[in-house]
Amino acid sequence: MRLYRILVEVLFLGVFALACGGSEEKPANSEKASQPSVAQSEAVPTVAGVAPQTMQRGKQIYDSYCKTCHQANGQGIPGVYPPLAKSDYLQDKRKVIHALVFGLSGPITVNGKKFNGVMPPAPYNDQDLAAVLTYVYNSFGNPGGIVTPEEVAAVRKAGK
Ligand code: HEC
Numbered sequence: 001m002r003l004y005r006i007l008v009e010v011l012f013l014g015v016f017a018l019a020c021g022g023s024e025e026k027p028a029n030s031e032k033a034s035q036p037s038v039a040q041s042e043a044v045p046t047v048a049g050v051a052p053q054t055m056q057r058g059k060q061i062y063d064s065y066c067k068t069c070h071q072a073n074g075q076g077i078p079g080v081y082p083p084l085a086k087s088d089y090l091q092d093k094r095k096v097i098h099a100l101v102f103g104l105s106g107p108i109t110v111n112g113k114k115f116n117g118v119m120p121p122a123p124y125n126d127q128d129l130a131a132v133l134t135y136v137y138n139s140f141g142n143p144g145g146i147v148t149p150e151e152v153a154a155v156r157k158a159g160k
Contacts, residue, residue, distance in 0.1 A: 044056055044058075044059050044135075045135070045138040045139055047134060047138050047144070047146065049146065050134055050146060054130075054131045054134065055131070055134070055135055055138075057128065057131040057132075058131035058132045058133075058134055058135025058136075059135050059139075061124060061128055061131065061132040061135075062132055062135055062136065062139075065122065065124075065132075066084075066122075066132065066136075069081045069119070070082075070083070070084050073085060073140055074087075074136065074139065074140035074142075075140075078113070079113075079115070080115075080117065081115075081117065082108065082110040082113070082115045082117075083110060083111065084136050084140055084142075085140035085141055085142065086111070086140065086141050086142060087110050087111060087142075088110065088111050089108070089110045090136070090137065090142060090145075093145070093147060093151070094151075094155060096133065096147075097129070097133065097147065097151060097152050097155040098155050099119060100121070100122045100124075100129050100132075100133065100152075101121060101122070101129065101152065101155055101156050102121055102160050103118070103119055103120050103121040104118075104119040105117065105118040105119065126149040126150075126152040126153045126156065127149045129147075129149075129152045130147045130148055130149040130151070130152050133147035133152075134146050134147050
């Protein structure tokens with residue numbers, strides 16, 4: 001009687017283990033795991049001369065703050081939030097820093113499309129703004145570039 005029970009248990013465990021192992025090997029599952037989720041932002045870029053922690057911080061600020069409006073891959077929302085991805089507005093660094101430090105409103109044109117919204121001043125210090133802007137300049141297909149805390153401080157000091 002006891003031997004019979006042990007036999008049944010061993011058999012049950014064996015079947016269970018097989019079922020688990022089998023499902024792990026299903027190609028459908030491994031495919032899913034290797035595909036990045038659509039909602040995810042880009043990876044942290046590596047920028048020569050910028051500490052990896054600074055880029056991490058930049059991405060963290062982007063994901064927790066800027067992403068709400070400018071979206072996960074900086075594509076924005078047509079007619080509402082302008083894109084940061086390949087934005088020609090980024091060419092003028094001082095103007096960009098000014099927009100973040102003091103906010104931006106009124107009509108602007110980005111990549112030939114008109115926007116007329118309101119961006120509030122970003123509630124971050126010079127170091128954090130430099131980090132998030134350097135992250136933006138090196139993400140979303142943008143051409144690169146570095147924004148330093150000193151540059152942000154200078155724009156802040158010059159005033160509106
Ligand atoms: C509450 C929504 C909101 C948030 C949050 C926000 N923005 Fe904006 N941003 C806007 C709007 C709206 C405009 C356009 C303002 C206008 O039409 O004058 C804009 C414009 C810009 C521009 C200039 C135009 C362009 O697309 O190149 C840049 C650069 C920018 N934002 C970067 C950022 C960064 C970086 C952050 C995070 C630190 C951020 N924004 C957070 C709404 C937002």
